Amino acid sequence: LPHAITLGGPGFLEEGLAGGRAVGSGALVLDLVGMNGAVLGRAARAGLGDRWVAGAPILVTSETGLGASRADRLQGVEVVLSAGDAVPVPAQERAAAFWRSLGMRTTWMDPRDADARVAWTVLLPQMISNALAGALHAAGVPRGDLGPEVEGMVTLAATEPRRWEALLEAASPTVGTGMGSVQRALRVVGDLLARREVDRVVEFR
DSSP: OEEEEEOOSGGGHHHHHHHHHHTTTTTOEEOOOHHHHHHHHHHTTOOOOOTEEEOBHHHHHHOOOGGGGGGGTTTOOEEEEOOOOTTTTTHHHHHHHHHHHTOOOOEEEOHHHHHHHHIIIIIHHHHHHHHHHHHHHOOOOOOGOHHHHHHHHGGGGGSGGGGTTHHHHHHHHHHHHHHHOOOOOOOOHHHHHHHOOOOHHOOOO
């Protein structure tokens, strides 16, 4: 098992770096930050690049605290792992074995690709959920009027900003690209509606 795990998101990274230094050169350090490239860059600059394996469970939920905990929470959940070239293969295998011991699936990925994936599949949906919730609020639509499908779409907007704020800062260029793609798609749909081409709206993907 690893000798140190940084618990929490990006705000806890400084404590994790300090912990990694304290446990000695033979330690294996893991984190729960979520932006592998950014974390490994900081770890390398801190002299910990040979013992740090980055990766966090791909588990998006607005739930927090002990009330959100349960024994099977991580069963079958994917964790995307990344490591620098200086991390020995046995250490990488130990890291993967630790996550698998919790019932999780492990995937190794280049840290840049891992960060891009988080930006598109975690942070972009968060921003879209926030935007939709804001639009509904501005239109005076009560939360109780939402059907289960729409309720699911805005659930992420209830997530505390401190959980993703630092991630968004690290991934802002990629998330900005994604938001641009969504805006273009919405303009296309808006133009089709303005021309009353409803059949094309229904088929739009």
